[in-house]
Amino acid sequence: MRLFSTLALALALVAFGGAARAHDLQIGDLELGHPWIAEAPPGAPTAAGYVDIANQGETPDRLLAVRCAFAERAEIHEMTIDDAGTMQMRPLPQGLEIPGGQTVKLERGGFHLMFMHVMERPVAGDMIPVTLVFEHAGEVEAMFMVQKAADGGMEMDDGMEMEMESGQ
Amino acid sequence: MTTRRLVVALGILVLAAVLGAAALIVRYGESDEAALAPVDIGGPFTMTDQYGATVTEQDLLGHPSLVFFGFTFCPDVCPSTLAEIAAWLDELGAEGEDLAVYFVTVDPARDTAEVLGQYVGYFSPRIVALRGTTNQTDEIVASYKAYAKRVDMGDGTGDYLMDHSAAVYLMDSKGDFFDAIIFTATPEEAVAKLRKLIAAS
């Protein structure tokens, strides 16, 4: 068992390289950059997750679903603010397309992963596993780092090793 | 004769159009929020704060105020804006000590006084959460020419979202509308507007 996990770690390091930043990870043609969740205020029933998804391939992929254990449900949402200043938040039932050769950023005021009815409040410093399901690249579990919203999802050297299980 | 009258009339029309366009340009040039922030924003309301005290439009008199509409089920624009407001207050320091901040829930069904107290207190002890009955909420939304609409998610879970005005309204010490700060404003732009508000109050 021990040998197996050491081997797996070694393989992971070889496959994904020392160049990847702390908790960035690669699945197929997709590179997931700085997955983070905004620390939720006490009493808040929801939380939002953000990540940059870079598609290094030529064909489009699609983020279809998101799963987690710390909230009852997770969805992919889009925020828009119209000319009259009205904010709308809507689920994306068809998911989110990641065009070939492009990076789609989930960021505040735009797309977010919506965690509804959080059972455990995400607090800055937590690392929370979240599974992202892509149409072509498959499933990947990414560790999302919880940061205070005021830190704006700035890249931090958390010194933590990424953990991942791809495919299923 | 008739032709001449027609020409004069046309001339007047053209002149009016040019003047109208110029007035519009001037208006939009003054403030990029002119379109979403007519000057008759503000007016009567009766709400309850997180401590159980009644707050009305009278409480806005004598000091500048910020008024922001939102709901705690929103994990993105609402908490980001409250975090930004807290940062503006820090930046202003003593200069902003008279500035009152009101967070008005557009979702009183889910946002109880207890939830609201914890929620706004997390960002700043200076933020006052305002909650009302459905009618009271409708009244303050109407007074501020704001917008709030429930949108059911229609997925059988009973969850719903709220479309709502996302701008922060700046009210002067007479309780009149002064300006607005939109979501995309930079911290520098926001603090500059707040300094103008404080100077004018």
Ligand SMILES: [Cu+2]
């Ligand atoms: Cu959402």
